[in-house]
Amino acid sequence: MEKEKLQTAVPLILKWYGIFKRELPWRGTHDPYRILVSEIMLQQTRVEAVKDYYLRFLERFPTAFELAAASEEEVLKAWEGLGYYTRARNLHRAAKIIAENGFPRDFEGVRSLPGVGDYTAGAICSIAFDLPCPAVDGNVLRILTRLFADGRNADDLRLRQEYSKRLKEVYPEEAGDFCQALMELGAIVCLPNGDPMCKICPWKELCEAHLLSKETCFPVKLPKRERKIVKLNVYVLIYGDEYAISKREKKGLLSGLYELPNFEGETPDFGKILRTKQAKHIFTHMEWHMTGYLVEAREKAPAFFWASADEIREKYALPSAFKAFKEWLT
Numbered sequence: 092m093e094k095e096k097l098q099t100a101v102p103l104i105l106k107w108y109g110i111f112k113r114e115l116p117w118r119g120t121h122d123p124y125r126i127l128v129s130e131i132m133l134q135q136t137r138v139e140a141v142k143d144y145y146l147r148f149l150e151r152f153p154t155a156f157e158l159a160a161a162s163e164e165e166v167l168k169a170w171e172g173l174g175y176y177t178r179a180r181n182l183h184r185a186a187k188i189i190a191e192n193g194f195p196r197d198f199e200g201v202r203s204l205p206g207v208g209d210y211t212a213g214a215i216c217s218i219a220f221d222l223p224c225p226a227v228d229g230n231v232l233r234i235l236t237r238l239f240a241d242g243r244n245a246d247d248l249r250l251r252q253e254y255s256k257r258l259k260e261v262y263p264e265e266a267g268d269f270c271q272a273l274m275e276l277g278a279i280v281c282l283p284n285g286d287p288m289c290k291i292c293p294w295k296e297l298c299e300a301h302l303l304s305k306e307t308c309f310p311v312k313l314p315k316r317e318r319k320i321v322k323l324n325v326y327v328l329i330y331g332d333e334y335a336i337s338k339r340e341k342k343g344l345l346s347g348l349y350e351l352p353n354f355e356g357e358t359p360d361f362g363k364i365l366r367t368k369q370a371k372h373i374f375t376h377m378e379w380h381m382t383g384y385l386v387e388a389r390e391k392a393p394a395f396f397w398a399s400a401d402e403i404r405e406k407y408a409l410p411s412a413f414k415a416f417k418e419w420l421t
């Protein structure tokens with residue numbers, strides 16, 4: 092019964108996708124490297140934010156060979172502002188493996204690349220190689236739990252695995268289109284929270300949640316844990332025409348990236364305060380509530396690395412957590 096429902100759903104969503112899919116820069120390619128770049132960028136980042144980065148990144152690193160040959164600093168600079176920098180490091184490592192051995196052609200091989208999980212491997216294999224490898228992310232899980240009015244806990248990884256298996260049984264020959272159609276329906280029609288647009292959905296006659304008028308009850312999620320709040324004092328220290336930056340530790344949040352000097356709690360007296368400003372940055376599990384100080388430094392403290400504003404702009408990747416204070420780097 093459930094398999095029949097999915098079998099009926101497949102041609103409906105494929106037809107809909109053929110007509111209504113969005114034009115996106117990564118659509119229409121079967122180049123696995125390009126698909127890898129887009130999928131890694133799209134992890135935890137919105138489509139609109141990714142578009143320009145994707146085009147610029149591929150202009151700079153059009154194949155895995157150029158990316159493999161670049162330094163980590165260059166790769167992080169090209170990624171600057173996109174966040175979750177571990178993705179950039181993993182992509183760089185993956186490019187080195189691909190440049191040496193070629194792009195893997197099966198699910199296990201793709202899954203073994205750094206930074207590639209089940210979902211990303213499924214998406215690459217479906218889109219690049221038309222293999223029947225389902226890719227179940229939050230969007231896809233949402234449309235499927237609604238299709239079946241499935242009230243089980245959507246945070247349970249086993250549910251994704253189960254839907255993955257069920258999808259595999261009905262995967263059509265147009266694997267790439269099917270994979271993207273599922274993502275697209277979740278992204279532009281079966282929206283989260285209170286806004287699924289059931290009237291224009293190709294599944295409205297089939298969808299159990301819609302037939303029960305209970306679209307927004309699914310997926311069922313446990314309440315999120317509250318984010319930890321960290322209060323930070325952030326300093327833009329000027330000495331002559333140079334600014335202080337430092338490199339974060341290799342482990343943990345924003346590891347190995349450059350940063351503006353920042354302190355929790357009591358902070359040193361660096362010199363004359365010229366301006367102050369409040370800003371907030373939200374990470375997955377943490378919020379930084381920052382007070383920024385523009386300071387004319389009394390001395391060129393050796394604890395920091397000093398660089399001109401142009402050098403910082405061109406060479407050193409400052410994470411977007413510090414975006415609010417970049418306007419002081421003039």
Ligand code: SF4
Pocket residue numbers: 234237238280281282287288289292293294295298299300301306
């Ligand atoms: S009918 Fe509504 S709830 Fe069901 S899949 Fe379509 S948009 Fe989502």
